[in-house]
Amino acid sequence: MTTQVTLTPDRAEAFGRELDAIRQRVVADLGQADVDYIRRVVKAQRAMEVAGRGLLFAGVLPPAWLAGTSLLALSKILDNMEIGHNVMHGQYEWTGDPALAGRSFEWDTACPADQWRHSHNYTHHTYTNIVGMDRDVGYGILRMSPDQPWQPYYLGNPVYAFLLMVLFQYGVAMHELETERILAGEISLADKREILQEIWHKTRRQLAKDYLAFPLLAGPCAPFVFAGNLSANLIRNVWSYMIIFCGHFPDGAQEFSIEQTRTETRGGWYLRQVLGSANLRGGKLFHILSGNLSHQIEHHLFPDLPARRYAEIAPEVREICRRYGVPYNSGPLSRQFGTVVRKIVRLALPARVRGERTADGQQAA
Amino acid sequence: MFTKTLTPTLTEKVLRSPLVDLLTGPHGVDHYTELVDPMWTADARAKVVDVQRRTPRSVTLMLAPNPAFEACRAGQHVSVTVEIDGRRRTRCYSPANAAGAPLIELTIGIHDGGLVSTYLHRAARPGMVVELSAPAGDFVLPEPRPRRILFVSGGSGITPVMAMLRTLRAEHYDGQIGFVHYARSRDEACYYDELAAMPDVRVLHGFTRSPGGDLSGHFDRHHLAAAMPHPGVVYVCGPPALVEAVRGHCGNAISESFVPAAFATPREALGGRIRFRDSEIDVTDDGRTVLEQAEGAGLSPQSGCRMGICHTCTRRKHRGAVRNMITGSVSSADEEDVQICVSAPVGDVDIAL
Numbered sequence: 001m002t003t004q005v006t007l008t009p010d011r012a013e014a015f016g017r018e019l020d021a022i023r024q025r026v027v028a029d030l031g032q033a034d035v036d037y038i039r040r041v042v043k044a045q046r047a048m049e050v051a052g053r054g055l056l057f058a059g060v061l062p063p064a065w066l067a068g069t070s071l072l073a074l075s076k077i078l079d080n081m082e083i084g085h086n087v088m089h090g091q092y093e094w095t096g097d098p099a100l101a102g103r104s105f106e107w108d109t110a111c112p113a114d115q116w117r118h119s120h121n122y123t124h125h126t127y128t129n130i131v132g133m134d135r136d137v138g139y140g141i142l143r144m145s146p147d148q149p150w151q152p153y154y155l156g157n158p159v160y161a162f163l164l165m166v167l168f169q170y171g172v173a174m175h176e177l178e179t180e181r182i183l184a185g186e187i188s189l190a191d192k193r194e195i196l197q198e199i200w201h202k203t204r205r206q207l208a209k210d211y212l213a214f215p216l217l218a219g220p221c222a223p224f225v226f227a228g229n230l231s232a233n234l235i236r237n238v239w240s241y242m243i244i245f246c247g248h249f250p251d252g253a254q255e256f257s258i259e260q261t262r263t264e265t266r267g268g269w270y271l272r273q274v275l276g277s278a279n280l281r282g283g284k285l286f287h288i289l290s291g292n293l294s295h296q297i298e299h300h301l302f303p304d305l306p307a308r309r310y311a312e313i314a315p316e317v318r319e320i321c322r323r324y325g326v327p328y329n330s331g332p333l334s335r336q337f338g339t340v341v342r343k344i345v346r347l348a349l350p351a352r353v354r355g356e357r358t359a360d361g362q363q364a365a
Numbered sequence: 366m367f368t369k370t371l372t373p374t375l376t377e378k379v380l381r382s383p384l385v386d387l388l389t390g391p392h393g394v395d396h397y398t399e400l401v402d403p404m405w406t407a408d409a410r411a412k413v414v415d416v417q418r419r420t421p422r423s424v425t426l427m428l429a430p431n432p433a434f435e436a437c438r439a440g441q442h443v444s445v446t447v448e449i450d451g452r453r454r455t456r457c458y459s460p461a462n463a464a465g466a467p468l469i470e471l472t473i474g475i476h477d478g479g480l481v482s483t484y485l486h487r488a489a490r491p492g493m494v495v496e497l498s499a500p501a502g503d504f505v506l507p508e509p510r511p512r513r514i515l516f517v518s519g520g521s522g523i524t525p526v527m528a529m530l531r532t533l534r535a536e537h538y539d540g541q542i543g544f545v546h547y548a549r550s551r552d553e554a555c556y557y558d559e560l561a562a563m564p565d566v567r568v569l570h571g572f573t574r575s576p577g578g579d580l581s582g583h584f585d586r587h588h589l590a591a592a593m594p595h596p597g598v599v600y601v602c603g604p605p606a607l608v609e610a611v612r613g614h615c616g617n618a619i620s621e622s623f624v625p626a627a628f629a630t631p632r633e634a635l636g637g638r639i640r641f642r643d644s645e646i647d648v649t650d651d652g653r654t655v656l657e658q659a660e661g662a663g664l665s666p667q668s669g670c671r672m673g674i675c676h677t678c679t680r681r682k683h684r685g686a687v688r689n690m691i692t693g694s695v696s697s698a699d700e701e702d703v704q705i706c707v708s709a710p711v712g713d714v715d716i717a718l
Contacts (some may be wrong), residue, residue: 122669
C-alpha cells in the first residue's frame with residue numbers, strides 16, 4: 001500500500017518552479033535536431049510498413065511471413081506511440097509543419113484521433129489518477145485502485161484485463177463511449193450517437209484496410225496477409241497495453257481523491273503527476289519503441305515537450321524529486337508489469353478478504 | 366488536387382484513387398510518396414537548383430517547381446515557406462522570371478534584422494526544398510499590351526517589374542518601355558547588367574546613398590519625365606514612400622508596396638482591443654486570458670485543461686501580440702497559433718474565434 005506523500009504549500013510551489021525552469025530551458029532549445037529526429041522516425045515507420053506489407057504478399061514462405069509481420073508490427077508500434085501519441089500531444093506544434101500538427105494528426109489504429117485528444121490530452125493528463133475523474137483508472141471496466149468500491153463484477157478482473165490486452169485497439173477506440181455509464185443507466189446510447197458514428201467510421205476503414213483490401217490484393221496469399229495483419233495488430237495491442245499499464249498502475253503509484261485535489265495549485269499538479277506515474281528502465285531502442293512512455297514521469301510533467309528530450313532531463317527531474325522527498329518510481333518492465341498483474345488479480349477480490357485499507361485510512365469495501 | 370495537369374496520367378489516377386486512399390490510410394498517399402521524393406506530392410513545392418549572390422545585399426534563387434505548382438503571371442507574388450532551425454517561416458515574394466519560364470527566379474533583398482532574408486542569404490543552397498502557395502495579386506500586365514509602359518521600382522521591388530519586362534521582351538513587344546530603378550548604389554542595383562544590355566529599353570538608375578546614376582537622389586517628377594514624358598501606363602513597386610510619391614504624380618499608376626513585416630511588441634499591455642474575428646465581436650482587454658475574455662463576451666471556445674498543457678484551446682492569432690502567462694514569452698508575428706487559456710493580449714489583437 002502506498003503512503004500518501006504531501007508537500008507544504010511553499011515547498012510545492014518551489015518544486016513547481018524548479019520544474020518550470022526545466023521546461024523553459026528545453027522549449028528555448030528546441031530546433032532542427034528535434035524535427036529531424038521525428039522525421040527520421042516517421043520515415044522508418046513508413047518504410048517498415050511498406051516493406052512489411054510487401055513481404056506479406058509472399059507470406060506463403062515462412063521467413064517472409066515472419067519478417068513481414070514483425071516489420072508491420074513495428075511500424076504500427078512506432079505510428080501509435082513514438083509518433084502518434086507524441087505528435088497529438090502537440091509536442092511538435094512549434095515547427096509549424098502541418099504534417100506534425102497535433103490537432104489534425106490521425107493514426108493507424110481504430111480509435112478516432114479527435115476522441116483520443118479529448119480523453120487523453122485533456123481528461124487523463126489534467127485529472128491524472130484522480131479516482132472518479134480520470135477514467136484511465138480502470139478504463140470503466142477494470143478495478144485498478146482499492147479506492148474503486150468492490151463489486152461482484154470485478155471477480156472477472158483478470159479476464160477483462162486479458163481481453164482488453166488482446167483487443168486493446170478496440171478498447172481504446174471505445175473509451176469515449178463511456179460504456180460503464182451507459183450500463184449504469186446514467187446516460188443512454190442515443191446520447192453517444194455521434195461518438196459511435198465516428199468510432200464506426202474509423203474502425204470500418206481500419207478493418208477494411210487490414211482484413212479485406214490488402215488480403216484480397218494478395219490473391220492466393222490472402223490468408224497469409226490476413227493472418228499477418230491480425231498478428232501485427234495483436235503484437236501492437238499487447239506491447240502498447242504492457243507499456244501503458246506500467247504508466248500508472250505499478251506498486252508505488254498513488255491515486256487521489258476529488259477532495260484532495262480540489263484546491264490544487266500548479267506545484268500540486270506537478271507533484272500529483274510524479275506520484276501518479278512510474279518509469280521503466282531500458283536502453284535507447286526500448287525508449288523509442290515505448291514511445292518514451294518509459295519516461296512516464298517526465299511525460300506527465302511535460303506532456304507537450306518532444307518525448308526524445310525526456311531521457312536527457314530525467315536525471316535532473318530525479319534529483320529534484322530526491323531533494324524534495326518525492327518518491328521517483330522506476331523499474332524494469334518485468335518487475336513493474338509483474339506488480340500490475342498482481343494488482344489486477346488482488347483487486348478482483350474484496351478488501352475484507354485482503355484486510356486492506358483505502359487511501360483515507362478507512363476499511364476498504 | 367489536379368489544378369495544373371489537364372489530363373491526369375494513369376499513375377496519378379491510381380495514386381489518387383479511393384482504393385489507394387484506403388490502403389495508405391489514415392495518412393494518405395502523399396506521406397509515402399514524399400518519403401521517396403519530397404517533390405512528389407499534391408502540394409506545390411520547388412527545389413532550389415541554383416543560388417547566386419549577385420549583389421552584396423541580395424540572393425537570387427532559381428527554383429524548379431513540381432507539377433502541382435500553378436504558374437504565375439508576371440508581376441504576381443507567391444508565399445514561400447522555408448524551414449529555419451526546425452520552424453517553418455512563410456514570406457511573400459514576387460518571382461522575377463518571365464511568365465512561362467521553366468524555373469522560378471526569386472531575388473531576395475536582405476532586411477536588417479529580418480529572419481528569412483538573412484537566413485536565405487547565408488544558407489540557401491541547391492537541393493533545398495521549399496513550399497509554395499498558389500500565385501496571387503493583381504499587379505499584372507493587361508491584354509492587349511499598352512503601347513507605352515513605364516516601370517518604376519525601388520530596391521527589391523524590382524522583381525515583379527523585371528518579370529513583366531522579361532515577359533514583354535519574350536513576346537517581342539514592339540512598344541516603348543521606360544525603366545526607372547532606385548537602389549542604394551551601383552553595386553546594390555539588381556539586374557544592372559541585364560538592363561544595360563537592353564538597347565531598346567530606356568533605363569534610368571537613381572542611387573540614393575551614393576553619387577553617380579542617371580537620376581539624382583530620391584524620386585521626383587523630373588525623373589518620371591526623363592524616363593518617359595507621356596507613359597500609357599505606369600507600374601510602380603517598392604517601399605511605401607516611393608509608391609506614394611509616384612502615385613502623387615500619376616494618380617492612375619498601378620502599384621504594389623513591399624512592406625517588411627513588423628516584429629516590434631507594443632509596450633503598453635492593457636486596454637487594447639481584442640477582435641474575435643469569426644464572431645465579429647470586439648472587446649476591450651482587461652488583462653485576463655484570451656479564453657476568459659472570450660467566454661466573458663459570450664463565446665464558448667473549445668478548451669481543456671485551462672493550464673497550457675493539453676493544446677485543446679489553441680487558436681490562430683491573426684494579428685497583434687500575446688504573452689504566455691506561464692512562460693512570459695511573447696508571440697508577436699502575424700498568423701501564429703497560440704494557446705488562449707494561458708495567453709493575455711499585449712495591445713490590440715485579432716483572434717480566430
